[in-house]
Amino acid sequence: MTKEHETKKEQQDYSEEMTYGRKKACITALLKWLECEFFGVFIFLSLFAMRIVMKGAGDIVFGLLGLLCYAIVLADFGLKEGSKARVKNQLRGDTVGSGFGFLLGFLSVLPALISYGVLILSYKGVIGSAILGVKIANAGLWGLINAFVPTMDIADMNSVLLGVFPAAQLILMLTVVITFGMGLKNEDIKTKIMYKNV
Numbered sequence: 001m002t003k004e005h006e007t008k009k010e011q012q013d014y015s016e017e018m019t020y021g022r023k024k025a026c027i028t029a030l031l032k033w034l035e036c037e038f039f040g041v042f043i044f045l046s047l048f049a050m051r052i053v054m055k056g057a058g059d060i061v062f063g064l065l066g067l068l069c070y071a072i073v074l075a076d077f078g079l080k081e082g083s084k085a086r087v088k089n090q091l092r093g094d095t096v097g098s099g100f101g102f103l104l105g106f107l108s109v110l111p112a113l114i115s116y117g118v119l120i121l122s123y124k125g126v127i128g129s130a131i132l133g134v135k136i137a138n139a140g141l142w143g144l145i146n147a148f149v150p151t152m153d154i155a156d157m158n159s160v161l162l163g164v165f166p167a168a169q170l171i172l173m174l175t176v177v178i179t180f181g182m183g184l185k186n187e188d189i190k191t192k193i194m195y196k197n198v
Contacts, residue, residue: 020088020096025081029107029176032077036070040140043069062143067168070140071175074108078176082183101180105173112138112169120162122154129154144168
């Protein structure tokens with residue numbers, strides 16, 4: 001099968017919608033947080049025993065694996081949405097730009113950013129200790145959070161977490177932005193990895 005034939009096959013659009021479903025994509029982006037949390041709980045249950053044995057190092061491994069899992073889920077989402085938008089642009093004359101990826105990226109981390117706001121309020125003493133809620137709301141990043149606050153008491157929190165947590169969310173947001181752009185431009189990830197100068 002030639003590359004041209006594959007491209008034509010890929011660009012078929014049998015849907016009734018004339019334009020890219022922006023509203024649906026935004027809702028899906030928000031719901032991706034729940035999917036990430038599902039995998040996060042799985043990681044939590046799988047690695048919690050290791051965390052008990054390895055202590056601080058276990059938290060770091062646990063946190064990085066959770067972050068990687070979230071990134072994979074969001075990368076898949078970004079690529080698929082970018083590809084959908086590209087098809088609508090090419091075959092139906094829609095005008096979805098790469099900037100829409102920023103909105104999807106922001107929405108995909110919005111629930112985590114809300115929990116971050118709760119964390120700040122807790123740290124400033126505006127509300128009581130909310131560490132347990134923040135950890136549960138970010139189950140896949142439990143290890144990352146735990147590395148900076150090993151107990152459920154906000155008084156034990158290292159303030160470095162206030163910088164690390166949003167940095168992790170920025171990575172996840174950029175994952176969606178970049179992969180959405182790649183899907184929109186029909187860039188092949190395998191080719192990018194094999195031929196870095198392409």
